[in-house]
Amino acid sequence: MVPYEHNPHALNPERGFLSAANQFPTSSDYPYYLGESFAPFERGRRINDLLREMEGVTVDDFENMLMDNYSYHAFRLLPVLLDSIPRDSLQANDFEYLSRLETWDYFNRADAVEPTIFYYWWRELYDAIWNDNYDTPYPMRRPGRDNTVDMIVNNSGSIWLDNVHTTELESLDDVSLDAFLAAIDYLESNYGLLTADWQWGTVRNTNLGHVAQIPGMGVPDLFTGGGAESINAIRGSHGPSWRMVVELDPEGVRGYGVYPGGQSGNPGSKTYDQFVETWRTGELYDLQFLNEKPVDRDGFPLMIRFE
Secondary structure, eight states: OOOGGGSSOOSSOTTSOOOOSSSOOSOTTOOSOOOSOOOOSHHHHHHHHHHHHOSSOOHHHHHHHHTOOBOHHHHHHHHHHHHHOOGGGOOHHHHHHHHHHHTOOSBOOTTOSHHHHHHHHHHHHHHHHHTTTTOSSSOOOOOOHHHHHHHHHHOTTOGGGSOTTSSSOOOHHHHHHHHHHHHHHHHHHHHOSSSGGGSHHHHHOEEEOOTTOOTTSSEEEEOOOOOTTSSSOOBTTBSOSOEEEEEOOTTOOEEEEEOSSOSOSOTTSTTTTTTHHHHHHTOOEEEOOOSSOOBOTTSOBOOOOOO
């Protein structure tokens, strides 16, 4: 048990704000075990960086932050991978893909192809590093993404990069090149040569499933940016189910929010999915805050009904 007074906490921190994005909540010298299943650190880092830069903060600043698509994962890893690729092993088309990645600003925008190329490169690289070491019928948890990136960035000569099923000793250059070519082959085989079909918003295939998982009751194939490591953490069928900004003021609370659905649970209603496009584009509605419970003329509690 952790004594109450030792729970992670902060009171009026010098930096002027508190933040959390499901990442590990303490420094590495915290003496108690809090578990090991936490979100990657990148979203929390990006939030902190944006907050440090803000002055005269407005609701619009936070509305924009909720839709921020920056990837610290790519910022840390991609330069190392680009340096590891032996250019004399590439075909003409491969240079175009690398050129795009070299000028990418690390934002997972829906209309960009660079996030797609990087994502599949990373997926192939992760499997290439660990598949041979976990070639077993028994379920075993593999090292996490952050630990793997740390190894690549800080120890590019790690023995874990070697493929145990070959007689050669593979280096980062070897596995990085093979993973890059495998990623390009996958994309070209599934989406053709570099076209709009490679755009991140298309490849991510964002689907809003029904809360009861009823087929046909959701909204498929939304064109969205973001990613698991971005503040806008949309990834496939997962993402921010509720966005809200609350402005505290001595004269009253003002709130703004949106959820990916509608005002009615009836699929035949025109309001069934009326908020979806607003949610997709990152806009927020004014929220109604009541200082007192609403009552009718006779003083009975009033049920608010939306149609």
